[in-house]
Amino acid sequence: MKSKLIYKIYMSLAFFFLYSPLLVLIIFSFNESKSRNVWSGFSLKWYLKLFSDKEILHAIFNTIVVAAVASILATIIGTIACLGILKLNKFSKKLIMSINNIPIVNPESVTGVGLMLLFVFSYNNFKILRPGIFTLILSHTTFCLPYVVLSVLPKLRQINQYIYEAAQDLGCAPFKAFFKVILPDIMPGIASGMVMAFTLSMDDFVISYFTSGTVQTLPIAIYSMTRKVVSPEINAISTILFAVVFLLLLAANFKQVKIYK
Amino acid sequence: MKIKNFSIVYILWMLIFTIIPMALIFIFAFTDKSGEFTLENFFYVGRYSNVFLRSIGLGAISTIVCLILGYPLAYIISKISVDKQNIVIMLIMLPMWINFLLRTYAWMTILENNGLLNRFLSILGVAPISFINTSGAVVLGMVYNFLPYMILPIYSAIAKIDKRIVEAAQDLGAGKCNVFLKVLLPLSLPGVISGITMVFVPAVSTFIISKMLGGGANILIGDLIEMQFLGSTYNPHLGSAISFVLMILIFISIGIMNQFDDSDEDLDEVGCK
Amino acid sequence: MKKKLFFFIFIFFLSFIVVFSFILYKNSQKSKITINVYNWGEYISDGSNGALNVNEEFTKRTGIYVNYSTFQSNESLFAKIQNGGAKYDVIIPSDYMISKMIKMDMLKKLDFEKIPNYSHIDESFRSLEYDPTNEYSVPYTWGLVGIFYNKKLVDEEEKNINWNILWNKKYSGKILMFDNPRDAFAISQIRIGISLNSSKKSEWLKAANDLKQQKPLVQAYVMDQIFDKMSNGEAALAPYYNGDAATLLERNKDIGFVIPKEGTNKFVDAMCIPKNAEHPVEALAYINFMCDPKIAAENIKYIGYSSPESAAKSQLDPKVANNKICYPDDQVLKNAQVFTALPDELNAFIDSLWVNIKTGEEGNPFALIAVLIGFILLYLIVFLLKKKKNKTV
Numbered sequence: 001m002k003s004k005l006i007y008k009i010y011m012s013l014a015f016f017f018l019y020s021p022l023l024v025l026i027i028f029s030f031n032e033s034k035s036r037n038v039w040s041g042f043s044l045k046w047y048l049k050l051f052s053d054k055e056i057l058h059a060i061f062n063t064i065v066v067a068a069v070a071s072i073l074a075t076i077i078g079t080i081a082c083l084g085i086l087k088l089n090k091f092s093k094k095l096i097m098s099i100n101n102i103p104i105v106n107p108e109s110v111t112g113v114g115l116m117l118l119f120v121f122s123y124n125n126f127k128i129l130r131p132g133i134f135t136l137i138l139s140h141t142t143f144c145l146p147y148v149v150l151s152v153l154p155k156l157r158q159i160n161q162y163i164y165e166a167a168q169d170l171g172c173a174p175f176k177a178f179f180k181v182i183l184p185d186i187m188p189g190i191a192s193g194m195v196m197a198f199t200l201s202m203d204d205f206v207i208s209y210f211t212s213g214t215v216q217t218l219p220i221a222i223y224s225m226t227r228k229v230v231s232p233e234i235n236a237i238s239t240i241l242f243a244v245v246f247l248l249l250l251a252a253n254f255k256q257v258k259i260y261k
Numbered sequence: 262m263k264i265k266n267f268s269i270v271y272i273l274w275m276l277i278f279t280i281i282p283m284a285l286i287f288i289f290a291f292t293d294k295s296g297e298f299t300l301e302n303f304f305y306v307g308r309y310s311n312v313f314l315r316s317i318g319l320g321a322i323s324t325i326v327c328l329i330l331g332y333p334l335a336y337i338i339s340k341i342s343v344d345k346q347n348i349v350i351m352l353i354m355l356p357m358w359i360n361f362l363l364r365t366y367a368w369m370t371i372l373e374n375n376g377l378l379n380r381f382l383s384i385l386g387v388a389p390i391s392f393i394n395t396s397g398a399v400v401l402g403m404v405y406n407f408l409p410y411m412i413l414p415i416y417s418a419i420a421k422i423d424k425r426i427v428e429a430a431q432d433l434g435a436g437k438c439n440v441f442l443k444v445l446l447p448l449s450l451p452g453v454i455s456g457i458t459m460v461f462v463p464a465v466s467t468f469i470i471s472k473m474l475g476g477g478a479n480i481l482i483g484d485l486i487e488m489q490f491l492g493s494t495y496n497p498h499l500g501s502a503i504s505f506v507l508m509i510l511i512f513i514s515i516g517i518m519n520q521f522d523d524s525d526e527d528l529d530e531v532g533c534k
Numbered sequence: 535m536k537k538k539l540f541f542f543i544f545i546f547f548l549s550f551i552v553v554f555s556f557i558l559y560k561n562s563q564k565s566k567i568t569i570n571v572y573n574w575g576e577y578i579s580d581g582s583n584g585a586l587n588v589n590e591e592f593t594k595r596t597g598i599y600v601n602y603s604t605f606q607s608n609e610s611l612f613a614k615i616q617n618g619g620a621k622y623d624v625i626i627p628s629d630y631m632i633s634k635m636i637k638m639d640m641l642k643k644l645d646f647e648k649i650p651n652y653s654h655i656d657e658s659f660r661s662l663e664y665d666p667t668n669e670y671s672v673p674y675t676w677g678l679v680g681i682f683y684n685k686k687l688v689d690e691e692e693k694n695i696n697w698n699i700l701w702n703k704k705y706s707g708k709i710l711m712f713d714n715p716r717d718a719f720a721i722s723q724i725r726i727g728i729s730l731n732s733s734k735k736s737e738w739l740k741a742a743n744d745l746k747q748q749k750p751l752v753q754a755y756v757m758d759q760i761f762d763k764m765s766n767g768e769a770a771l772a773p774y775y776n777g778d779a780a781t782l783l784e785r786n787k788d789i790g791f792v793i794p795k796e797g798t799n800k801f802v803d804a805m806c807i808p809k810n811a812e813h814p815v816e817a818l819a820y821i822n823f824m825c826d827p828k829i830a831a832e833n834i835k836y837i838g839y840s841s842p843e844s845a846a847k848s849q850l851d852p853k854v855a856n857n858k859i860c861y862p863d864d865q866v867l868k869n870a871q872v873f874t875a876l877p878d879e880l881n882a883f884i885d886s887l888w889v890n891i892k893t894g895e896e897g898n899p900f901a902l903i904a905v906l907i908g909f910i911l912l913y914l915i916v917f918l919l920k921k922k923k924n925k926t927v
Contacts, residue, residue: 130621
């Protein structure tokens with residue numbers, strides 16, 4: 001049983017390492033004074049200040065719009081693409097999968113720089129794609145697409161092809177057959193791809209930094225806050241984000257545990 | 262319309278937003294301001310070779326630290342009961358959902374000269390140590406930010422291992438050490454490989470972490486690229502050349518890593534993991 | 535059951551997005567016209583601590599919304615504009631950057647009839663060398679560079695503090711330095727007695743060597759982070775702009791500020807409209823609004839920099855208006871030098887010097903080539919080994 005004890009100690013240390021910075025952020029979001037490491041009393045004023053800060057609210061709005069549009073767009077394009085990819089011959093399949101992997105393995109800063117060059121180039125020459133919220137959506141869709149494809153494709157490969165044909169034989173129109181037969185089966189893959197795309201987009205800083213033009217998303221606003229006089233509003237944001245994510249995951253997990261039982 | 266053609270939108274999209282940007286980086290890297298062919302940019306990149314060396318060095322160190330910390334943790338997690346495993350994995354992923362700028366910023370408050378860690382040390386009677394603005398702080402920031410990328414793939418590789426294989430090895434008289442070296446390690450190798458890649462690539466190319474924890478004097482490749490495009494020294498041609506070299510380095514190291522991955526290279530496997 | 539779960543999460547997720555974005559949309563609803571203003575960090579009265587929120591006041595008066603964002607250095611402002619795309623309506627660069635942008639035809643000529651409040655700008659701030667014909671810019675603030683020091687950590691008396699203290703080994707690891715080439719070089723140039731606008735490469739090289747010698751003593755190269763680092767007592771010495779003295783001195787009583795007598799750099803930051811601005815008319819209205827003595831006074835009161843408008847200055851608390859830090863004696867001003875634009879080629883040279891200072895010794899190109907070859911060799915070795923292994927199996 002000695003090893004069990006060592007396991008427990010190691011695990012607690014690891015969790016201490018992972019959570020101590022977050023704990024510090026959360027505790028000091030309730031601090032009375034502006035200082036970020038001297039405690040001087042409990043207060044909620046940074047939260048109030050945060051909710052009256054138009055710039056930050058607007059940044060949150062931008063972030064959610066971009067994440068929602070980009071993840072939906074990526075899910076639709078990616079899912080439809082998967083249907084086609086499965087029918088391609090071996091060589092084209094291999095080629096497409098390698099291209100699909102480029103945004104995943106490429107360093108984020110290189111992807112961001114490349115997209116920035118593209119947008120600037122197209123704007124200077126064709127007067128389209130001016131950096132702004134539109135280009136932000138385009139670039140977020142680009143780096144989300146591969147993840148959607150990677151999570152839908154395996155599910156699509158697992159389903160029995162004959163069911164689709166059987167549905168058609170029984171007089172179902174192709175599109176209806178797709179919605180009735182295939183879609184429900186690959187739904188978990190689509191949903192997890194979309195959730196992944198949404199969170200990736202919400203969290204992205206590097207690529208947005210290079211492609212956003214004058215638009216501010218939350219990570220960009222946070223970045224400019226860390227460069228300036230740092231206000232505990234930043235701690236308040238992290239606490240709220242943490243609470244939201246924690247509750248969402250808890251809810252999902254609770255549901256799951258119930259199902260297992 | 263044939264189903265085959267369904268992927269046309271996707272292919273066009275990837276062509277425009279993935280292939281063309283890479284081509285633009287390539288073109289910019291080999292031209293000068295007036296658009297004429299030149300190799301001068303690469304000559305300048307050579308001048309920054311110490312930045313490359315530092316980035317690769319710090320990236321490698323943090324990858325190794327992540328592996329040393331992460332492997333045992335992944336192993337321990339796989340040992341606990343199944344329904345608890347999910348919760349633990351969730352708890353490991355949870356900090357990842359908070360923006361990395363905020364997490365790194367939190368380390369700033371801890372590591373500062375007047376920060377929490379030094380305050381704690383002074384209670385214990387230890388003289389203040391300067392943690393921040395050192396390469397050590399940068400490595401710490403990288404390890405903290407990328408550790409879950411190491412733990413998760415290793416965990417899923419270990420969890421997949423059939424318990425009976427381990428038992429069989431034990432029945433055949435293998436000691437703890439041998440079970441680990443001959444059974445567990447080889448079978449979890451794919452996880453280790455993908456963990457190494459997933460940590461090394463972002464660690465080498467990161468920017469901001471070095472700015473926030475390294476004090477601006479420990480600049481890395483990512484910072485160098487940022488400086489050329491949006492920072493204090495504007496030169497997109499040089500920036501592209503640096504990105505180009507970085508890309509080559511990354512692709513070669515991924516190539517090396519893939520060679521270690523013994524799993525089936527059959528196409529139908531792609532995307533199944 | 536599992537499908538249902540996913541469906542449930544999915545719906546929850548979607549409704550969450552919809553509701554949340556609707557609330558936010560309500561909060562941030564905008565009129566049709568929004569101007570993009572690009573300014574230095576911490577350089578406008580933003581409504582904190584009971585001060586007037588200048589941008590909101592502008593919206594209230596004109597109905598035009600302001601999308602306000604900030605930059606860290608003139609160079610990054612230039613990069614962002616040059617990189618195309620980002621279209622700002624009002625930008626506030628400093629003197630030398632303005633003349634560079636005028637030369638590169640990046641600024642619009644201003645219609646001064648639309649800026650009646652320009653009449654409040656003092657005569658001494660019109661037609662300065664960066665904009666000799668007075669067509670492109672309207673001064674926003676001006677200031678000088680000085681040294682912030684923490685009295686608890688620095689034992690020198692105030693009158694003995696000059697630029698040399700930033701090279702004093704006693705304060706190793708406690709010195710902050712500018713994170714932009716022009717400001718950083720200027721300090722060294724004044725110290726060794728070279729013109730800030732020298733056209734000789736050899737002189738810049740000399741200053742660069744001086745800065746390289748300083749590097750081991752420097753804790754960090756930062757810009758606005760000095761507020762944080764100085765007020766927390768993280769650093770003992772930092773050169774920065776006099777306009778920030780009021781804020782910093784108030785935040786930490788141990789901090790003092792000196793403008794060295796040997797000379798310093800005087801800068802003027804002025805409002806300009808880029809060539810590609812989308813709303814130039816509204817931008818003019820914004821500039822005019824900022825020149826309104828009342829607004830200018832409110833703004834100056836908060837940001838603490840010196841105003842180019844006597845009318846605004848007269849509305850300030852006499853204590854502030856007669857403050858030697860913000861409005862120093864002629865003696866100090868006489869020794870102050872102003873930046874002018876440098877030729878492109880020289881700028882590129884300075885940039886490379888600057889990167890070199892920050893990255894340490896110039897690297898050996900062969901090291902990089904060796905690394906690349908090493909990586910390729912490693913790849914080949916692993917590849918061949920694997921092939922061999924596969925054959926034997």
